[in-house]
Amino acid sequence: MRLIAFAILGCAISAFAQTEVVTTAQTSKPSSSPKKKADETNKNPFGTESKNEGPITTEIYADEASFDSGKNVGVFTGHVKVFDPRFNLQSDKLTVYLHKGEEQGLEKAIAEGNVGVVRDRPDPNGGPPTHAVGRSEHAVYTANDGSVELTGMPKVQQGLNLHIATSSETVMVINQDGHLNTHGPSRTEIRQEPKGEKAGSPTPSPKP
Numbered sequence: 001m002r003l004i005a006f007a008i009l010g011c012a013i014s015a016f017a018q019t020e021v022v023t024t025a026q027t028s029k030p031s032s033s034p035k036k037k038a039d040e041t042n043k044n045p046f047g048t049e050s051k052n053e054g055p056i057t058t059e060i061y062a063d064e065a066s067f068d069s070g071k072n073v074g075v076f077t078g079h080v081k082v083f084d085p086r087f088n089l090q091s092d093k094l095t096v097y098l099h100k101g102e103e104q105g106l107e108k109a110i111a112e113g114n115v116g117v118v119r120d121r122p123d124p125n126g127g128p129p130t131h132a133v134g135r136s137e138h139a140v141y142t143a144n145d146g147s148v149e150l151t152g153m154p155k156v157q158q159g160l161n162l163h164i165a166t167s168s169e170t171v172m173v174i175n176q177d178g179h180l181n182t183h184g185p186s187r188t189e190i191r192q193e194p195k196g197e198k199a200g201s202p203t204p205s206p207k208p
Helices: 034-040
Strands: 003-008 011-016 056-061 064-068 073-084 087-098 106-121 130-142 147-151 155-158 161-165 171-174 180-183 186-189
Touching: 087 130, 106 147, 130 171, 155 171, 161 180
Parallel strands: 011 056
Antiparallel strands: 003 011, 056 073, 064 073, 073 087, 087 106, 106 130, 130 147, 130 155, 147 171, 155 161, 161 186, 171 180
C-alpha cells in the first residue's frame, strides 16, 4: 500500500493511490465511516465540496506518486484529482513544488494533459457564486497570488458565457476571485437562456 503525506504548517498535502481508502491529515472533524472514505476517491473535481475552514488542506489523488524531500517536489501521475479550498483540478500529471525553509507550504503546481480546473467567482450581490471552469493542456497554479494560468488552446466557461482561444499562443488566467483575463486571440460566446412562458398564462386545453 502506497501512502505519501506531507503536513506542513498551514498547508497539508496528502497523496493516495485512487484504489486505496483515504485518510487525511490536519482535520478536526470526526473520522468518516469506511463507506464515506471509500466514496471520497470518486469525488468530482468539478463539484462544490471545497470549503476553507481551519488549516488549508490539499488532497491529491493519483495512480502513482513520488516525493523528493531534498527538492521539496512531488510528482503525481494517472487520473490526478486535486481538491483544495482555493480550486479543484484534474489532469494526467501534476508536479507540486513546496517552499523550502521556514515558510514551508505550497509554492506552485503544474498540471499537464487534459487539464480541467474550477474556481468560484463570488456574487457581489450575495447570490450563489459563478463557476469558472477552465480546460487546457497545461496549467500553472501560483500560490503567491492565487492565479491559475491556462495554456494549450484553453477555454473557460463562466456561467453561460464561453471564452475560447483561437491561437495556440493565447493565455487565459483565472485569478483568485474567479475573474478571467485573456492574453491573445480568442472568441467569446455570450449565451442567453430562452425566456419561458409568461407567468399566469393559461395552458390551452385540448379540444374534445
